[in-house]
Amino acid sequence: MxxxxxxxxxxxxxxxxxxxxxxxxxxxxxxxxxxxxxxxxxxxxxxxxxxxxxxxxxxxxxxxxxxxxxxxxxxxxxxxxxxxxxxxxxxxxxxxxxxxxxxxxxxxxxxxxxxxxxxxxxxxxxxxxxxxxxxxxxxxxxxxxxxxxxxxxxxxxxxxxxxxxxxxxxxxxxxxxxxxxxxxxxxxxxxxxxxxxxxxxxxxxxxxxxxxxxxxxxxxxLKKKFELVISENFVGIDSHVNKVIEFMDDKSHATLFVGIHGMGGIGKTTLAKTIYNKLSSQFEHRSFIADIRESWKHNGIHYLQNQLIDDILKLKSQVHNEDEGTKFISTKFNGKKVFVLLDDVDNVVQLKCLAGNRDWFSLGSRIIITTRNQRILEEVRVDYTYDHKEMDNDQSLILFSKHAFRMNSPPREFKDLTQEVVSIAGGLPLSVEVFGSLLCGKEPTQWRDTINKLKIIPNMEVQERLRISYNALDDEQKQIFLDIACFFIGIDKRITSYMWEACDFFPGEGIEALRFMSLIKVVNDHELIMHDQLRDLGREIVRKENQRQPQYRSRLWDSKEALKVLKDNKGTEKIEAINLSEGSAKGFNEVFQPKKDGDIYTEKQFKNLTNLRYFHMINAQLSGDFKDLMKGLKWLQWRKGPASFEVNNFDVKELVVLELQGSEINEKWEGWRFFKMAEKLKYLDLSYCRSLENTDFLSAFEKLEVLNLRGCERLKQIDASIEDMEGLLRLELGSSRSLHRVVGTEHPVPRFYLRELPVEIGKLKALRQLDLSNTSSLFALPDSIGSLENLEILEISCGGIEELPNGIGSLRKLRELRAYGCHNLQRIMVESMCNLSFLRHLDFVSCHELQSLPDLPSGLTYLGVTCQSCKLPSLSHLRHLKELRLWECIFLQCIEELPSTQLKSSKCSQLTDIEESESQQFLNTPFMLDLLEVFGCESIEMLDVSQFIHLRTLIVRFCRNLLEV
The missing domain is CATH 3.40.50.10140 (Toll/interleukin-1 receptor homology (TIR) domain)
Structure with missing residues (x-):
């Protein structure tokens, strides 16, 4: 009033x-x-x-x-x-x-x-x-x-x-x-x-x-009156503000909805307030509705609607329920150009009641929404979504110093300690501020005690803020969150999903919910990533299930605690998951570590673990009668296992994931008679089981979706029964890329016994990824490969393949063909490669025996070439190409039909009038090339990149006859 x-x-x-x-x-x-x-x-x-x-x-x-x-x-x-x-x-x-x-x-x-x-x-x-x-x-x-x-x-x-x-x-x-x-x-x-x-x-x-x-x-x-209170110490926000305002400065005068999302404590509200302060004076009608999640919970939506009405129309207590408020706002605001900030929205109903439609407001209105849940923004179809990221180390250092020392950098005696604290905070502004205030005025000795405590017990103030997002999850989503925090950071979500599906956790929906809530990220297509503070939140939630007696917790991720529980025979039905391996569950390098004398676990130690669904051990052995002890196990990671198998009545029928990386087992291993009963098995990892020679034991696993035989160097054949795996999606052979000989290193190329693939491989109609990299003894692909109608990725890099069969032209869903370093590859017999409309990545770099390329499909975004031809096929139609790498094409004289520009030598100057005319017509063709690398192309004398308007990176090396760029 x-x-x-x-x-x-x-x-x-x-x-x-x-x-x-x-x-x-x-x-x-x-x-x-x-x-x-x-x-x-x-x-x-x-x-x-x-x-x-x-x-x-x-x-x-x-x-x-x-x-x-x-x-x-x-x-x-x-x-x-x-x-x-x-x-x-x-x-x-x-x-x-x-x-x-x-x-x-x-x-x-x-x-x-x-x-x-x-x-x-x-x-x-x-x-x-x-x-x-x-x-x-x-x-x-x-x-x-x-x-x-x-x-x-x-x-x-x-x-x-x-x-x-x-x-x-x-x-x-x-x-x-x-x-x-x-x-x-x-x-x-x-x-x-x-x-x-x-x-x-x-x-x-x-x-x-x-x-x-x-x-x-x-x-x-009067702008200062309307500015929202923001910490004077906040650092590094300007770049975020400018990115959002750049979008909001829309010249079309349309009404725009802008969403800002991110994990709790990341600074969403501060970012939105800063934008509000910068732009609010441009609007006669504006409103900031703070902390909607809590206000809605305690006061109801009509309270928030009345606040919005009062801010915009200066009318108090106009509505008394949700429907009345929605109708009032939708009809009374349509002549008002408004600027509204809706902070901390956690339910789409809140948005629909406060700003349900663009038509509610006059043209030029701006609605900013902050939320932890990206799904809300997608559901209301905001015009622009901004994912607010963590602070970098320099910004974190300044922000921390402002709170801890009231200056922009730490005193010299606190420099190392400050870096350690900033590292623990992980770029989360909330943590940086809280830790800075916590340590302000304390002596270095007190800092060390506090840092040691933070490493073990997360700060409560930070945890309470982050826990808000966790509390919003349903029970199944909470289980997935805790599993990731304790075991699966850095793990492929496709593998973890097999277990979660078997446990009825609904991983498809759950992972998306966690991602939308900014509790996890999925990078490199499939890898699960979680912020350190959220990881600590999850582990602290589990720890508080019973702080003094770990055997009464649901998950044991600390190998020392887990080992003590087992050795003391204190296991209980509360335990669902155990990791006995030091470090993360990912542990790829564990396979290559020296063999140690492993622990032996007996049936007594598992007697009460009746609800165990995930178990990870390395270089260990099981012994005794395990009758009725492993009935609920869904995922077994048993790395570097022994050649012997000393278990009776090993009931693992419910297994869906089995990992035996680096084990000494072979096809006659006694354990197979028990594992063959796992008819639900979806994922089998036998990588680096160097004693395996054939795969006849695989006939039992008809529901398998992923089979990893990478690094099985003595493997002589793939059994024909593989054709029965109708659901197989991924098949991996060969060796680790890290073991392949690289220029300047002396890593040996492993010797492989596998000479051919069975023709039955063509029966794998569901197969999407076939990895044959580093299969040095495999010289040919079967013609039946053309029957893999759903194949998306074919990896043959650093292998012994001598020619690509014509059948590859039938792989209409192929997206990536990687043949890097195929030193024996001479011919590509594919007559219809240009018809591979889904192909985006094509790599023939370091294929020194390759004579020429066929016509190329127009959808390529990456092309890497090494060949002996003096002329490449036309590239003029590759208008989506972003990266072009030409390596050691020593006879290449020119590319006269490259969109937007030409590479040429003096020998290319003798073009006919027709050829020159055709070449010129492509000079102004839209072309997205971002990177051009020309390496060791000795015949090229002139390089013209003047028309590459999108080019960011140009690399030219060892082109000894190059005269002009």
Whole structure:
């Protein structure tokens, strides 16, 4: 509710008229102790006005000229914009002296607006106000915005024209008065002269437009009032602000919805507030609805709707329920250009009730939404989504130093400690601020204790903020979150999903929910990533299941704790997952570590682990009768297992994931008779089981979707029964890329015994990825490979393949063909490669025996080539190509049909007129090339890249005959 002083001017009889029209006429000059009001002589005031109200705009005007016209419109325009304005409402009570209140109103108002009309100079009250206004401008720095209503600034300054005539007529009457004071007249004229020089507004056209201009100017000047409180210590926000504002500065004047999402504590609200502060003064109608999640929970949606209505329309308590509020907002706001910040939205219903449709608002409106849940933004189809990222190390260091040391960098003696704390915070602004405040003023010895504690027990203030997102999950999603935090950071979500599906955790929906809530990220297509602070949150939740007795927790991720529980025979039915391996579950390098004498675990240690669903051990052995002990196990990671198998009654029928990396097992291993009963098995990893020679044991696993035989160097054949794996999606053979010989290193190329693939491989209709990299003994692909109708990725890099069969032209869904370093590859027999419309990545780099390339498909975005031809096929149609690498094409003379430019040598200058004409037509072809690398192309003499408007990286090396770029 805007507080207003209400007053009116009366004569002794109580008639409302200007006392200056009387014969005597008051000439009293306004002072702090003797001050009167706007327009005419006031005598009364309401009680609320005498209590020290503060105003932002003071209007001085001649009531008889503009009270019911322009001034009234301006006054209400200011109020509607949320500005506290003082004016003469002509509603004063009788009998009170308002002079101190008028003095307070002028003194407290940041902006003073005298409205000069024809008869303004005939009122002593107006002129006295003007004198005070100019004194406040000169002494206190208050802003004066004069408005010249149907008079010219020069007429006011020099008292000429109609304004001057009225002023001088009044002056003549005053001079006849016995109480005439020449000094007062000089102060009036001096004030009129000074105000006439100020930049103001003239009412020459539309009064409505003038009101808008003045209100907007007032908003700009009062911008600080509307700015939201933001920590002065916040660092590194400008780049984020600029990215969002760049989008919001839309020239189409459309109504835009902008969403900002990210994990808790990342700084979403601070970013949104900063944007709001920068842009709010451009909008007459604006609203910031803070902490919607909590307000909705405690007060209901209609409370938030009323807040929005009050902010925009200045109407209080208009609605009493959700439906009434939605209808009111959707019908009453459509003529308003609004700027609304909806902070911390956690339910799409909240958005639909507060800003459900663009049609609710006038064109040019801006709605900013902050949320932890990206799904909400997608559901309401915001125009722009901004994923707010963590701070980098430098920004974190500055922010931390501001809180810990009240400076931008740490003192020298705290430098190393500061880096350690910043590393723990992981770029999360909330953590950085909390840790900085926590350590402020403490001695280095205290820092060390606090740091050690933070590494073990996360800070409670940070945890409570982050836990809000966790609490919003359903039970299955919480289980997935805790599994990732304890075991699966850095793991392929496709593998973990097999277990979660078997546990009815609904991983498809769950992973998406976690991703939308910014609790995890999925990178490199499939890898699960979680912020360290969220990881610590998950582990702390599990730890608090029983802080002193780990055997009563659901998950044991600390190998020392887990090992102690097992060795002490303290396992309980509470335990669902155990990791006995030091470090992460990913542990790829564990396979290559020296063999140690492993632990032996007996049935006694597993007797009470009746709910175990995930078990990870390395270099260990099981022994004893395991009857009824592993019935619920879904995932077994048993790395570097022994050649012997000393378990009886090993019931693992529910297994869906089995990893035996680096184990000493072979095809006759005793364990297969138990594992073959796992008919639900979807994922089998036998990589680096170097004793395997064949795969006849695989016939039992008909539901297998992923089979990894990488690094099985003695493997001589793939059993024909592979054709029964109708659901197989991924098949991996060969060796680790890291073991392949690289220029400048001496890693040996492993020897492989596998000479051919079975023709039955063509029966794998569901296969999407076939990895044959580093299969040095495999010289040919079967023709049946063309029957793999769903194959998307074919990897043969660094293998022994000598030619690509024609059948590859039938792989219509192929997206990537990687043949890097195939030193034996001579021919590509594919006649219809140009028909592979899905192909995006084609790599023949370091294929030194390759003679030529076939015609290429138009959808390529990456092309890498090494070949012996002097001319490549036409590239003019490759308009999506972003990376082109030409390596050691020693006979290549030119590429005369490359879009937008040409590579050529002097030998290419002998083009026919037709060829030259065809070449030129591609010079202006749109071309997206971002990177061009030319390496060891000895015949090229000139390189022209002048037309590559998108080129960011140009690499030219060992082109010894190159003369000009």
């Amino acid at each position: 805007h507080r207003r002083i209400k007053k009116r001017k009366t004569n002794a009889s109580g008639n409302a008229e200007d006392v200056d029209t009387g014969a005597s006429g008051s000439m009293t000059l306004l002072t702090e102790n003797n001050f009167v009001g706007s327009g005419s002589s006031p005598t009364e005031i309401n009680n609320s006005a005498s209590t020290g109200n503060c105003y932002e705009v003071f209007l001085s005007f001649r009531g008889s000229d503009t009270r019911h016209g322009f001034t009234d419109h301006l006054y209400h325009g200011l109020l509607n914009a949320g500005i506290d304005a003082f004016r003469d409402d002509d509603e004063l009570c009788h009998g009170e002296d308002i002079r101190p209140v008028l003095m307070e109103a002028i003194t407290s108002s940041k902006i003073l607006i005298p409205i000069f009309s024809v008869n303004y100079g005939t009122s002593s009250w107006c002129l006295d106000e003007l004198v005070q206004i100019m004194e406040r401008k000169n002494n206190n720095g208050q802003i004066v915005l004069p408005i010249f209503y149907k008079v010219k600034p020069a007429e006011v300054r020099y008292q000429t024209g109609r304004f001057g005539e009225a002023f001088h007529e009044r002056e003549s009457r005053l001079r006849e008065s016995s109480s005439f004071d020449p000094m007062t007249l000089e102060k009036w004229k001096s004030a009129l002269d000074e105000v006439g020089t100020l930049k103001g507004y003239e009412a020459l056209g539309s009064e409505a437009e003038l009101v808008k201009l003045v209100v907007q100017k007032a908003l700009n000047e």
